[in-house]
Amino acid sequence: MTLDFSFYQHYWWFLISLLGAVLVFLLFVQGGQTLLVTIGKDEPRKSMLVNSLGRKWELTFTTLVVFGGAFFASFPLFYSTSFGGAYWLWMAILFSFIIQAVSYEFRSKPNNILGRKTYDAFLLINGVVGSVLLGVAVSTFFTGAEFSIDKGNLLSVGEPVISTWDNPLHGLEAIASLPNLLLGFAVLFLSRVLGALYFINNIDDATVYTRSRQSVLYNSIIFVVLFLAYVAFLLTAAGYETEGGSVMERPYKYLYNLLEQPIIATGFILGVAGVLYGIIRTLVSRKYRYGIWWTGIGTVFTVLCLLLLAGYNNTPYYPSLTSPESSLTISNSSSSLFTLQVMSVVSLLIPFVAAYIIYTWRQMNAKRITADEIEHTTDKY
């Protein structure tokens, strides 16, 4: 293995995929937000759920922001093409996170103008819209988008923009695609499963426990159906392949990607197995509280491998449907070698960051949340 440009491009696609994968796991916060009504029902219980999620929401939010920043730094052409083109899709995602950011802090504070119900509605909107649309956006890595890129445009003083979007809906068209919706809702129901598993892990309350298990059951059934349908679509779909600068369509591209990269295939299967094991063990053994870890880490593996399938093996990770040669690959959209090297040095900090996150998580979650604790503290949402 030589540390050439291609190595750094692959390394950064791996890191972006890993961040994306961790983000999907941390969407348990969003999933949990959609369960406040079904599992919470009365205010004291809802308060426990909100405070359970409220100590983690920033982590999810931060991961999203870092995912964006890292994508910008490592593959700026994606940043400029997709964000500037699929304007409404990304704006909708951003709005759903803006309203989330204040909701925990404001919901139960007196004089909050909008009232608790509004902030709880914000949490619900963020849970549903955020999860579904992030899934839709990720799905476009496989299903593609309508854009073209001409760097020569920079020479035209009157119209210098290099990336143009070829669909007037500016991103909303992605929501109208059935495969994208399949993945969007698969992510939503997965996040609900994860949310319920997190409540089981973090809250000591018999009613919450029972309702969360029920939630795991029916949400995971829907999730598995949607997920299998998406995988079936993906493995039968045609994709682009780049060879020496030209872009060609190849039938069963993603199936071949799986077969030609056995490590990724293994990781994918192990990931799916982990997701299912966490769910099944929680459903069969009463009192088991650690399903979140099996399903969560399984989610990280599964999503990581899915994203690697999108970008490795001479595959454009952002195919253009209107101008195939404009499709973005990890080599034509990346930052310069020097920038990737600098960023790679910075990335050596990531294990330390992970270490202190895990350490504080263990400190803060050592004791489960109880109704008693929430009732007797001023430090709550």
Next chain:
Amino acid sequence: MNDLLSLVDWSRAQFALTAMYHWLFVPLTLGLAVIVGIMETIYYRTGKAEWKHITKFWMKLFGINFAVGVATGIILEFQFGTNWSNYSWFVGDIFGAPLAIEGIMAFFMEATFLAVMFFGWDKVSKGFHLASTWLTCLGATISALWILVANAWMQYPVGMTFNPDTVRNEMTDFAAVALSPVALNKFFHSVTAGWVLGAVFVVGVSAWFLLKKRHVSYALKSIRIASWVGLAGILLVAYTGDGSAYEVAQKQPMKLAAMEGIYHGNKGQEFIAVGILNPQKEYDDNQDPFCFKIGVPGILSFLATRDANGFVPGINDILQGGYPTTNFAGDSIIAPSAQEKMQQGRAAIAALGDYRNARERNDSMAADSALQTLRDNYEYFGYGYIEDEAQLIPSVPMVFYSFHIMITLGGYFILFFIAILILERKQLLEKLRWVLWICLWSIPLGYICLQSGWIVAEVGRQPWTIQDILPTYASISAIEVSAVQTTFWLFAIIFTVLLVAEVSILVKQIKKGFNPQPVKNK
């Protein structure tokens, strides 16, 4: 072209709106973090419950403010992609890195330890809790460092070279980007301005308690700590402000000319202490730029050149050129005129086109020659997009008045903190109710001062997103004006609602006072 201008204006308006809202919440976060950190350190060392009550009170206000800072912050990062996509490609190779580093180094630190700071009182040891409070503060400060490194780079683009094959600028020297003098000045200037705002906030709110004769001891203790932080902050602000002015004079002379309303520069240039601009003044007429002014001779020359007799160019000097100056590489040259720069910019853009054509034909001789022309003229690449030299002048009234409001209030805050420290020490503060009212009314002045500073920095550099390399018109995304108008209004409404809610919650929490008891869920 009209559509393009309108799109640029709306995109700028949206960025200004979101950035100014963000800059309402961030400085308070930066300042309160330090003050709360000091308070908790005292609690840690003395073990006295009163210090825990004081710490937790200000921490609660910190949390309310922090939430809106987060809500307004996410949009700033993604907006570079959504609304400034050409910019994101053209300089993303350099600009993206600080943003990613900010995330990896700062945001996770903030997010992780913030949760411990708010909810960890009974879950972790006292020492770990204190460490978490300081790490939250450190995270916020590091975050400011990297975003200001990114901003400073736009004002003074160093450490990069243009790659004609990828058609973008690429980083060649990370240290030059991260440690540029503009970046360091900007960082210390902005962060210490945050300390000042945090201090004014704490002094003002505490003064309200003194006026109401509630929590007198807690309020006085808070005032003492905040005043020291505020005094240290404002002195550092003044020092780095001087450094910033010097950097602006060297690197963005047009901004300096606008800050002081100078159309024709002089040796021994006066510094305008107070002035009213002539609203009829155009840059190419002979009217007096001022209706009224009080100036101190030589001071501006000294600030800008470190020589009381140095030459400071005015707007027309910069447009016409012909005075001795230094170029980007630091060599002494005679300043070119705006027209010459525009010609050079057009030559650079044309050479880029020639280079691309030559490469397509595999004509390496022609490519090399075009590349040489491009390199020779690249310093003024952005001028190739400028159609009329008048576009090179930022809004003089906006920059001039913002600058003077900022420095006047800055001077006021130096006196303010000294006075409060003396009065507090002499135990006179409680008795002088009019001083307490001044303290309370100084809170909005702090916000006005900081917003003015932001306007000077950002409006003053117009029309450039990247100084001399890329103007705003060439930085945008190709979307409909109506789309940007829609999101502008959505942001305006949502951020205003959030601001109103925040202020309302803050006021209520302040009225509840220190150390309230838990309220049971209904």
